[in-house]
Amino acid sequence: MDQQLEQSFVKQLKDNQNIIHKICRLYTSGEDAHKDLFQEITIQLWKAYPKFRGESKFSTWAYRVALNTAITLYRKSTRSVQTSSFDTSNLFVRQDEYNYEEEEQIKLMYEAVHQLNDIEKALVFLYLEDKDYEEISETLGISQVNARVKMNRIKTKLRKILNP
Amino acid sequence: MEELDVLKKAWKNQDASYNQVSENDIYAMLHRKSSSIVKWILIVSIIEFVFWNIISFAFSDEKYQNKLESYGIEDIMFIVNVINYVIVVGFIYVFYKNYRSISTLDSTSKLMQSIVNTRKTVQYYIWYNLFIVTLTIIISIVMMFAHNPDIISMMNEQISEGHESIFIFVCVLVSMAFIALVIGVFWLFYRLIYGILLKKLFANYKELKKIEV
Numbered sequence: 001m002d003q004q005l006e007q008s009f010v011k012q013l014k015d016n017q018n019i020i021h022k023i024c025r026l027y028t029s030g031e032d033a034h035k036d037l038f039q040e041i042t043i044q045l046w047k048a049y050p051k052f053r054g055e056s057k058f059s060t061w062a063y064r065v066a067l068n069t070a071i072t073l074y075r076k077s078t079r080s081v082q083t084s085s086f087d088t089s090n091l092f093v094r095q096d097e098y099n100y101e102e103e104e105q106i107k108l109m110y111e112a113v114h115q116l117n118d119i120e121k122a123l124v125f126l127y128l129e130d131k132d133y134e135e136i137s138e139t140l141g142i143s144q145v146n147a148r149v150k151m152n153r154i155k156t157k158l159r160k161i162l163n164p
Numbered sequence: 165m166e167e168l169d170v171l172k173k174a175w176k177n178q179d180a181s182y183n184q185v186s187e188n189d190i191y192a193m194l195h196r197k198s199s200s201i202v203k204w205i206l207i208v209s210i211i212e213f214v215f216w217n218i219i220s221f222a223f224s225d226e227k228y229q230n231k232l233e234s235y236g237i238e239d240i241m242f243i244v245n246v247i248n249y250v251i252v253v254g255f256i257y258v259f260y261k262n263y264r265s266i267s268t269l270d271s272t273s274k275l276m277q278s279i280v281n282t283r284k285t286v287q288y289y290i291w292y293n294l295f296i297v298t299l300t301i302i303i304s305i306v307m308m309f310a311h312n313p314d315i316i317s318m319m320n321e322q323i324s325e326g327h328e329s330i331f332i333f334v335c336v337l338v339s340m341a342f343i344a345l346v347i348g349v350f351w352l353f354y355r356l357i358y359g360i361l362l363k364k365l366f367a368n369y370k371e372l373k374k375i376e377v
Contacts, residue, residue: 006191006194009194010187010190010191010194011187013190014184014185014186014187014190017182017184017185018178018179018182021182022175022178025182038185038193039193039196040198040199040200042190042193042194043193043194043196043198043200044198044200044268046194047198047268048267048268048269051267051269061269064268064269064271065268065269067272068268068270068272068275069200069268071272071368072201072272072275072276072279072365072368073200073201073202073268074200074201075199075200075201075204075361075364102170102174105167105170106170106171106174109167109168109170109171110171112167113171117367117368117371118364118367118368118371119272119368119371119372119375120371122272124168127168127172128168128171128172128175129175130172138271139271139272140271140272140273140372141270141271141272141273141274141275141372142273142372142375142376143376146375146376147375149375150375155168158167158168159167162167
């Protein structure tokens with residue numbers, strides 16, 4: 001492979017790696033699975049990289065490949081360990097030491113999101129990344145109206161999980 | 165929705181919280197092997213194509229050719245073989261085209277559709293082969309009754325004893341059971357492959373289609 005291409009890819013990936021970390025965090029439980037998915041996404045991004053011409057931002061381009069890998073290509077199922085065993089402590093260093101209550105709430109939110117299915121997680125991820133419905137619909141290949149309806153249902157579902 | 169917005173607020177601030185991967189780590193990752201289902205589908209599919217070709221080669225040895233000649237169906241079988249190879253090449257071409265069209269840059273829905281299509285090509289190929297196997301078995305049985313001297317004398321013996329209908333009935337039953345067994349084994353085998361490789365994909369695909377209804 002072209003060495004220069006590899007160099008620029010590695011640099012851009014390193015600078016944008018948090019996108020992948022965030023996806024791994026939503027789709028996996030535990031450190032090993034996190035690393036495993038991170039690696040698979042990296043490989044898939046690298047495979048698709050020759051087609052990246054810099055028309056869009058690296059991050060925008062990476063969303064699609066990374067989500068597709070997590071939802072479709074990645075084979076190891078995370079379902080069996082998705083609920084209670086998720087250990088947030090080693091992945092999530094406390095940002096705000098003072099606001100314990102908010103931190104607890106965020107932890108519960110993560111646990112709730114972990115109970116969603118893969119497609120719902122993708123919608124949540126794009127929502128959290130502040131993407132509009134146009135981009136959500138294009139990324140997943142569903143209509144904007146349906147993306148909006150689904151997002152509202154997810155919010156209701158999360159509320160039910162959090163307040164049973 | 166306030167709960168999700170709490171997460172959204174924290175979402176942006178969490179960047180520093182992940183163990184950062186170094187450039188060297190990324191270099192190392194690029195040279196590791198992918199374990200994506202697309203790769204597995206390609207491997208399994210190639211094995212399947214090769215498997216069926218080995219089967220058809222294994223059956224067409226010289227003894228088999230001589231047998232066909234003695235049955236007087238050599239010419240027909242030659243034409244059938246030519247048509248068969250054209251169809252096999254066609255299948256491989258469509259499979260390759262579908263495989264090439266799998267792109268992680270497509271929307272999730274389209275990506276899943278291309279993977280399903282790729283897999284379907286192989287599935288049709290297998291059904292086609294099972295059909296050919298069944299047809300070959302049926303033709304062989306009919307030809308055996310018409311041309312094989314041992315069978316003919318055995319049948320005449322049965323007829324002279326007045327067991328004609330029972331004899332035919334047993335023969336049909338045995339051949340049908342054999343065909344059913346062959347198809348059954350393959351069906352189970354492919355359910356297994358589907359179960360292992362594509363369970364997650366199908367579940368997500370269904371979920372996505374559900375949104376669109």
